Amino acid sequence: MRNTLLATAASLAFASTAYAQVSVGNPMAMTGPIPDLVAPMAAAVDLAAQHVNEQGGLFADGQAYEIIRADSACDPVAAVDAVTKLINVNGVSALIGPVCSGATIAQAESVSIPAGVVTLSVSASSPAISTMEDGTDLVFRTAASDAYQGVALAELTMAKGIKDIAVSYANDDYNAALAATFAKEFEAMGGTITANEAHEPNKASYRAEVATLGSTSDNLALFAYYGSGGITIMRNALETAAFETYIGADGMLSDEVIDQLGAENLGGATFTTSASDDTTASFAAWKAAADAAGVPASDPFVPNAYDAAFMMALAIEKAGSGDRDGIAAALRSIANEPGEHILPGEWAKAKEILAGGGDIHYMGAAGPQDFDANGDVAGFFSKSEVVDGAWMAEIIK
Amino acid sequence: MWMDFGFEFVNFYLVPGLVLGCIYALGAVGITLTFGILRFANFAHGELMMTGTYLAWTFGAVVLATTGVVLHPLITAIPAMAGAVVLALLIDRYFYKPFRDAPTIMVVIASFGMMLIVRSAVQVIWGPNQIAFVRGIDKPNAAVREFTQSIDMMLLIPNKHFWIIGGTIVIVLLLHYLLEHTRIGKAMRAVSDSPDLARVTGINVEVVVRATWIVGGMSAVMAGVFLAMDTQTLETTMGFRMLLPMFAAAILGGIGRPFGAVFGGLVIGLAEELVAYPWIGTEPLISPGYKTGVAFAIMVVMLIVRPSGIFKGRTF
Structure with missing residues (x-):
């Protein structure tokens, strides 16, 4: 029963x-x-x-x-x-x-x-x-x-005529790995990494970090999530005009960045992201x-x-x-x-x-979604800059 | 000399350290008062700070939408303090008071639950996205920069930092007057020293508890508003992120010692920023990635070497 x-x-x-x-x-x-x-x-x-x-x-x-x-x-x-x-x-x-x-x-x-x-x-x-x-x-x-986006970023930085750059990355799996790939590729292409420092996310102030990095280069490669330190670092850097150009990736590409920092302050910023072949x-x-x-x-x-x-x-x-x-x-x-x-x-x-x-x-919307042995797919990337107060994306060939 | 050492040190390490220290100090005052008088570590203190800041932003946004007037964040902080105090009193009445005679660990866990409830409620009401508190970039004060440049000691200090440091000094002076020269302040110190003795001398402990929440809640809101003025953004974990350094500050100064907490806050804030200075050679002494660890290390060393804190607070 x-x-x-x-x-x-x-x-x-x-x-x-x-x-x-x-x-x-x-x-x-x-x-x-x-x-x-x-x-x-x-x-x-x-x-x-x-x-x-x-x-x-x-x-x-x-x-x-x-x-x-x-x-x-x-x-x-x-x-x-x-x-x-x-x-x-x-x-x-x-x-x-x-x-x-x-x-x-x-x-x-x-x-x-x-x-x-x-x-x-x-x-x-x-x-x-x-x-x-x-x-x-x-x-x-x-x-x-x-592994591919790091190459795309390094090529983009080189194409902008930047020869030396300071790197700041948030201490997590995504940002640290991307920073390491970028630094390796950029140096392989003949560029100089003047400083490569981790930062702790979610701090109220990054002025010490900005000062340390800013004394080595006028260019900053910033790998962070916008909401856990990325915006604050950019704000602290912009307050004292520590850098002229900012390079970064997906985690920073949000309208929130423009909303909080103001489009007029973001002339030197270029962020890449995974993109679709439209x-x-x-x-x-x-x-x-x-x-x-x-x-x-x-x-x-x-x-x-x-x-x-x-x-x-x-x-x-x-x-x-x-x-x-x-x-x-x-x-x-x-x-x-x-x-x-x-x-x-x-x-x-x-x-x-x-x-x-x-x-x-x-056939994927974002591109061919064919898995390789590791379960990975190939992809495209785009770079975004601020044009007329909004992010303007352009596919990187 | 100034260009070699002072310029970078003062502008990028000392002043930011002081600003951070002021924010920690105000937050730690509330923690140390509740710890000293109610005898439990209030984990929800950071959320009180965060909720107050959201209220301040909301008040400012509503006034802007209805009358077109842009209020200074310090003005919007006043109604926010009233709101946060009401919230603190309601939480105490309905969630902490039933545990008043229970073992301390129960009310600590209750405060942990409160922390999650309040944060979730704020996320439901205002959403999980960041909110811009003050838009744009606050450039260093031009008058100060030109004057100090003319005497070869250029200072780069944005206006918001003058407000934060000045505001903290005013609040600490008010707090000093309250605790040293008013009846309720003396009663608060008496309960902090010995609740049983205070009760037999006729002090109404419940009134003192309410006064503690009012003072702690108000200083928490000021800490939150100052923090939001500095980072210029609001988000729902802003209070929680500050909790560990604020606890470290309270323990460093001695539990139940408000001025110890102020001192501890300044020490922790300065220590976090100054360890990243290249004291030896050109590399940061300690990688800025480990700033939080510094606050924690100071707290642990203090608990081992001198558990009562610098100003001889309570030990448990």
Whole structure:
């Protein structure tokens, strides 16, 4: 009797979690140092889920594709908490996100890899993520590694005629790795790094740091998140005119920087970010859908976020169930050749091909999302400068 | 001499250290008073500081939207102090008072919970994004720069730093008057020294507790507004980030010793900035990345060597 009850309870639980819907965890940095950048990324994830559900949902019986959002706060500890809850309490099939490299690495090492859950990050770009796995194939990302962005930044700095530069970076996985790549590439190209100092995020004043670095060069390469010290460092530097040019990356590229410091003070600032090739058919399809939904199509990592959520749905459809085991292999299958090309939003078409036993190859909004052996993708970068009071982006070829 | 040593030292290390020290000092005053009189480490103090600053910004924004007048942050701090004091009294009445006779650890945990509740509430009301408190760049005061340049000792001090340092001096003088020359101030010191003795001499301890929250809340708001004037931004963890250095300042000065806390705040603020000065050679003495560690190290050394603090405060 007791066994029968248990079996009934188990089958009921199974029925309610596995047949009605498939849940995917989405631990985004909703609070923390970069909320402005993350809000449109979260909207893009929701848009992808909406496309899937409007066009028939998952599997033959049209199960709902459910996104369960949590707050990873761009913080390793918060990310581990959020993902532990998603995996153990919500029982999600896979993860889309987290946003920041430090949070992604921490949750992968201590929670998702041991649990055998696939992580598909939307914007974690630290080179360390390429090599973090040992024998498993569970961590993927739809954003390009900073091993490439460091090169792009060094080339950009050289192209501006800058021969010597001081480097200041926040002491976290993303910023430290990017600073190291940049410094190495810049010196290889014949430039001089006059100083290379870590700074502690979240301090009220960075005047001592600025003074130390400012005495060595007129140029500053600043690797920080805008909300946890980046703006304060720039403010302290601008107050005393310590530097003439500022070079930086994704973490600093926010309208918040212009809003707080004033466009008239940012003439010397150039920041790069991961960008999309806006000439592809995929980007056109994405832009049409994003514009209709009011999502900013070209903002940093927003197309990457859409790609991640859409690809995860394709992978689950391909795997045939929400079981955690089959998702990694299915993700590789739908992202890489061979297969019929699927553009962003073409869920019904993809579902039909998969139902007929065919292969598909998703062409990402942000660029070709073909995973290499490390679960990395190639990408494009753009540089942004302040023109008429707003960031103006230009693709770096 | 000035160009070789003084210019950089004073402008980029000493003055910023003093400014930071003033902010720590005002925050530490509230911590040391609640620690001394209520006998628990109030983790929610940083959030009180942050909430007060958000209230100040909101008042300024509302006045700007309705009348078009740009108020100085110090004026917006006055209604914010009233709001923060009400918040502190409500928290004490409904969350801390029930634990008054319970073991200290319970009220400490309650204050930790309060910290998370208040921060989340602020995030719900104002959102998690940063807010610009004062826009643009505050360039060094031109008159001071020209005058000091003419005597070959150029000082680069923005106006906001004059406000912060001057404001802190005024507040500390007011605090001195309150504690040394008023009845309630004397009662507060008496409860801090020995609550039981104070009670048998007829001092109403609950009144003293309320006075403590009022004084602590007001100085917390001033610390928060000064911090926001310096960094020119608001965000919801600004109070929490200041909590460790403020605790270090309170312990350095001696628990229950408001002037010890002021002294401790200045020492911690100056120490954090001055360790990054290239005292030996051309490299920073300690990498600026480890500034927070300096405050923590001072606190730990003080607890080992002299747990009562410089001004002989309470030990637990």
